[in-house]
Amino acid sequence: MASVFITGSADGLGRLAAQRLVTLGHDVVLHGRNRHRAQEAMRAVPGARTAVAGDLASIKETRALAEQANAAGPFQTVIHNAGIFRPNAPRLETVDGLEDTFAVNALAPYLLTALIASPQRLVFLSSELHQIGQPDLSDLQSRRRWSGFQAYSNSKLFVVALAFGVARRWPYVLSKSSRSSRTARDCGSRSHEWYSRPKMRGWLP
Ligand SMILES: NC(=O)c1ccc[n+]([C@@H]2O[C@H](COP(=O)([O-])OP(=O)(O)OC[C@H]3O[C@@H](n4cnc5c(N)ncnc54)[C@H](OP(=O)(O)O)[C@@H]3O)[C@@H](O)[C@H]2O)c1
Numbered sequence: 785m786a787s788v789f790i791t792g793s794a795d796g797l798g799r800l801a802a803q804r805l806v807t808l809g810h811d812v813v814l815h816g817r818n819r820h821r822a823q824e825a826m827r828a829v830p831g832a833r834t835a836v837a838g839d840l841a842s843i844k845e846t847r848a849l850a851e852q853a854n855a856a857g858p859f860q861t862v863i864h865n866a867g868i869f870r871p872n873a874p875r876l877e878t879v880d881g882l883e884d885t886f887a888v889n890a891l892a893p894y895l896l897t898a899l900i901a902s903p904q905r906l907v908f909l910s911s912e913l914h915q916i917g918q919p920d921l922s923d924l925q926s927r928r929r930w931s932g933f934q935a936y937s938n939s940k941l942f943v944v945a946l947a948f949g950v951a952r953r954w955p956y957v958l959s960k961s962s963r964s965s966r967t968a969r970d971c972g973s974r975s976h977e978w979y980s981r982p983k984m985r986g987w988l989p
Pocket residue numbers: 791792793794795796797798816817821838839840841864865866867868869888909910911912963964965968969973974975976977979
């Protein structure tokens with residue numbers, strides 16, 4: 785039995801993964817963006833040990849979440865699943881003044897990785913769209929040019945880079961990034977519909 789922490793487990797792939805892991809007998813700790821969502825996660829995943837809460841769009845809350853996770857740990861596996869995909873949304877900033885897709889999808893897993901006591905295995909949910917990530921490193925916050933679709937693709941490329949960076953620096957940790965589209969399709973995820981649209985198919989291998 786492994787102890788597993790899964791971010792964003794009130795819905796979608798995170799919830800599905802949590803349900804599956806509990807069924808397999810693992811000790812699972814859930815996460816919701818706030819207490820209400822954490823409670824919903826607990827209701828959706830009977831058998832999970834507990835749920836912690838924190839908004840990943842806030843650096844302060846992400847740090848506090850890492851503390852809660854460490855109190856509930858140690859974990860053998862941490863699954864960095866929580867993420868947002870808002871291809872048509874206008875550019876939004878978090879309470880910290882950061883572009884929100886960057887903050888939630890890239891910065892939050894980085895912070896949690898740095899702050900949660902190092903587990904044996906890390907899984908980062910990326911996307912096939914990381915392949916068209918083309919971040920302008922002189923404009924990480926996309927202030928000069930905005931596309932929600934590109935911001936997402938960039939954030940998923942950062943996640944892949946994070947997984948590789950961890951693998952290089954922490955050889956004792958198994959660090960893996962997952963292109964989750966196929967998993968999502970197989971699991972019937974609510975957002976998979978997006979990735980199945982004809983326009984999107986053209987982007988995917
Ligand atoms: N579904 C696909 O086909 C697909 C394809 C490629 C990659 N992915 C990646 O796989 C992961 C899961 O995708 P999904 O389809 O399961 O997405 P989803 O159904 O939208 O679920 C995302 C989860 O992340 C949580 N979350 C979002 N913003 C948050 C924040 N600021 N603070 C805390 N939690 C937050 C959500 O909480 P709330 O429900 O409370 O908002 C939800 O639990 C994501 O990283 C996504 O980019 C998915």
